[in-house]
Amino acid sequence: MATGSTHPPASDEEVEERFRSLLEGLRTTLPGVQVLFAFLLALPFQSRFADLTETQENVYYLSFVTAAIASVLLIAPSVHQRMRAPIDGVARRSYRHLMTAVHLSIAGTGAFGVALIASSFLVTSLVFDDTVATIGVTLVGALMTWTWLYMPLVSFSRDDENPAR
Numbered sequence: 001m002a003t004g005s006t007h008p009p010a011s012d013e014e015v016e017e018r019f020r021s022l023l024e025g026l027r028t029t030l031p032g033v034q035v036l037f038a039f040l041l042a043l044p045f046q047s048r049f050a051d052l053t054e055t056q057e058n059v060y061y062l063s064f065v066t067a068a069i070a071s072v073l074l075i076a077p078s079v080h081q082r083m084r085a086p087i088d089g090v091a092r093r094s095y096r097h098l099m100t101a102v103h104l105s106i107a108g109t110g111a112f113g114v115a116l117i118a119s120s121f122l123v124t125s126l127v128f129d130d131t132v133a134t135i136g137v138t139l140v141g142a143l144m145t146w147t148w149l150y151m152p153l154v155s156f157s158r159d160d161e162n163p164a165r
Contacts, residue, residue, distance in 0.1 A: 005022070008095050015095055015098050016018050018076075018098055019097075019098050019101065022077060022098075022102060022105060023077060023078060025105075026074055026075075026077065026078070026105060026127050029074060029108075029109065029112070030071075030074055030075065032112070033067060033070045033071050033074060033108075033115075034071065034115065036063075036112075036115055036119060037067040037068065037070075037071055037115075039063075039119070040060070040063055040064045040067055040119065041064075041113075042093075043060065045053055048126075055075070055125075055130065056122055056125055056126070057120045059118050059121050059125075060121070060122050061117075062114070062115075062118045063115045063118035063119040063122060064115075064116065066111045066112070066114040066115040066117035067111075067112070067119075068112040069108070069113055070108045070111035070112035071107075071108075073104045073105070073107050073108030073111060074104070074105060074108035074109070074112070076104045076108075077101035077105065080097065080100075080101065083122060097153070101122045109148065113144050113148065116140065117137050117140055117141050117144070118134075120136060120137050120140050121134070121137045123135070124136045124137070
């Protein structure tokens with residue numbers, strides 16, 4: 001059975017392998033979320049922040065909150081392990097725990113996507129106008145939808161149907 005399979009794993013070792021793979025993926029995602037969140041934390045302390053329009057303030061807050069939510073959700077699976085085993089670690093032998101971690105990761109990625117789009121709108125609207133910002137974030141959103149959703153859920157599922165391709 002493939003590691004990325006949605007079927008329950010056949011063994012405790014497979015649950016452990018899938019969990020390890022998930023945490024490895026999160027180690028590559030979290031720095032992006034953390035950099036964005038750090039930028040958003042510093043932004044209100046910039047002199048130009050007082051010049052934001054009401055729309056820009058609302059978009060800023062949306063970006064800030066969703067980046068914070070993404071951080072919480074994406075960090076949660078590793079926190080679960082630390083809370084369960086303060087010193088030596090506990091094997092992740094629960095399929096339910098694995099699936100909970102996967103769902104938290106997907107939700108965190110969604111929140112990160114919203115934060116990316118909102119912060120892209122904010123920055124672009126500061127440099128250009130809201131029309132250019134809207135076009136820009138539409139392109140970012142379309143690229144995100146294609147690479148984060150369409151490719152793994154549609155394109156790669158075709159490979160599952162015909163492994164010889």
